[in-house]
Amino acid sequence: MNDLKFKRGLLGAITIFFWAAQYIYLPFLTPYLLSLSLSATAVGIILGAYGFTQMMLRIPLGIAGDIVQKYKLFIIIGVFLAGISSIIIMLFTKSIIILIIANGISGIASATWVSFTILFSSYYDDSDGLKAMGKLNMFLNMGVLFAYVLGSLMIETLGFNALLITRFVFGVVGCILSFFIKPETTVKKTNVNWQSLASVMRNKKLLVSSGLCAVAFLILYATVFSFTTSTLKEIGANGFQIGVITSLFSIGSILISFIGTNGANKLGSKNMIWISFLLIAVYCAGISVSSSVWIFFPLQFLCGIGGGMLASTLMGMVIKNVDMERKSTAMGVYQSIYGVGMTLGPILMGFLVQYTSKLSSFLCMTLISLACMVFTIVSYQSVFGVAVEKKLDKEIPLQTTETKG
Template sequence: MGQRASSGNSAITQQRPATLQRRHFIIFAAATILYWSSMYIYVPILSPYLQDRNLSMAWIGFILGSYGLTQLLLRLPLGIYSDRMSRRKPFLIVGMVASLGSCLLFMLPGGWEAPLAGRLLAGICASTWVPFSVLFASYYPADQTQKAMGTLSFLMVSGQFVGMAASGLIADLGGWNAAFWTGVAISLIGTAAAIFIREPKQPSPSSKAVPNTVFADTSEVLRSPRLWMFAILSLLAHGILFITMFGFTPLQATQLGASEGQLTIIVAAFMIPHAFISLISGRSLALRFGTQRVIVVGFAAAALFTALIPSSTNLWWLSLTQALNGAAQAMYFPLLLSLAIRGFAPTQRATAMGLYQSVYSFGMFLGPYLAGGLNSYGGLKAGFWFGASLGIIAAIISSGKSLRNEQQATF
């Protein structure tokens, strides 16, 4: 009897960590989806909304890109500070609050000032994705980083899809501001969810060792050639993304006659295959075909389908280009994310992620900013062709020896 009771207690003890881990994952997943939904609830309507406020193409491009400018400035310092504090969770809560403020600013009347401030504040929110990513990776063993980043990419894309899919319908029913008010509500719920996220305890170095340790760790990360290679590839990747679905593709749709509600079709066409391929890119495609091959094919395909966007003569043709483009771009995003932090110690990961995300944030800014300028002279096709050229450059870089030498992760 005693042995049976002991055996029962042992079984409960063994089951409890799995139960707790499942609960922590569910809370983190909910917070992640809410986090991205709050920022992307207005993305499909943003360029038409700014045009409705009588802003020029150049101003629209600058405001769209300012989201990346804030991240360029903040993500690396935030990553270093997070590593030094050995804390991640407080930054998540700050990010949710920043998203709330962003949505409120977009509703203020006037010219370019309030939308620019709102987009800059959204960039502050997105900058907290650095500790967000590292915290989620800490839930997995070190040899399952690629699996963790694939799952996280799927959650991120799911949150973006939920927000973007609802955006057009909400704006169609209640006007532009209805989407922004929905973002406020999502941010409030997300803040509450973030409070309950579990952060595993990390050993902190002694106070005397902290300055030297932090300096040495930071210096080692910043001098990593492989990290810079992946960061530059991600810069080009985000330039394409923020020129297309997160930039001027919705404007292309409205010029073809799409209503706010019909923008949901365009969003779904891109985001559904994007979410699915994000989930299997690291788990299946890279294992079967090789990491380098998947990345090269992804960039080449993204270049092709981006170049075809201005050839769309109706919404169905545009939806097809978006479905193929969404799948193509999802082939490389999770792989680049996991490769960026692979090989770094836990105390270096936020710094590595901060550098990686700071560099690709420049692509978020520069891509739509330059495309907006080109659009002013050559129409939307000029910006999309520029985006396609970024994909070609990235495919060429990815086909080099440096990426070929990368070892496949263990799953």
């Protein structure tokens, strides 16, 4: 038991350092890139590179992990890449191509997250799989929140490069800790192969859940994780305020994980999805017309609740609607599909900001979110069926979710 506690604690600590490295600079990246006189479209492409490499590599890395069964190796590589990409950004900030490559490398790091989840779940019984993911996601959000708070305190006095150096330090510490992971002896086969992939890709429920998550991530990566921060900068917010406001998204997601099992879950999965899209739409609409920094505080918190509830519900639906032997394959497909949204969101938003206006751009995201809300209300029963909804209402615990990967 003590050995299991050590394994869980060690991987939890590595997870905190890993995601702290990935997030400490994120709220300030878009304003920083725009300060280099880059166009909004160029900034969107640079930010979209993060999701693109994840989209391309989630499934191949899952298959590779199943073949070699060396999850420790993938974790070491992932944490190392998270740190080294910051040095590349710092040294080559004037080259758009290098910036795209650097953010793509950061995406490769996040693509190794599947190895974290598989290894951590092996420390629990099969019946405790959702409990394991809940705890791992708790470590993830601890790292994100720590990064946001520290970044907020550092940015005004030490500048953006100090965040990149801190990110590198986090990566180095996490990488060193990763070498102490004991060799995998109890990890079970993930059943990720091309045959199971083809079978999973015919699952309509999985595809609809993944598609909704992809659209949600498109909106969130177009706003929360990219152009919301530049909008804040334009209306006079300082670095500390930007960091605090960004933190409220994570706080909202963490809060919904605590009240979800006994509270929001009673709404039913259908209602949770459409209400989440409504909250995100309110957030986008509010930002489109807001000229005060202070309005962003409640809006960001509200979006965190909506985003956290939506992503956790959709992830639970993927788990519940796929046979046991294909769950890992399903998660690989799910993560790859939502990577499409992470890629296209910043690119689309950058194009809209450059060629229309901030108002039109955020209103466009509002309409997309409302369209998903209507689709859920109208089509949920025909896709998932009433019986599935009742089962989900009883069994899916809310978890905080990975907002960057």
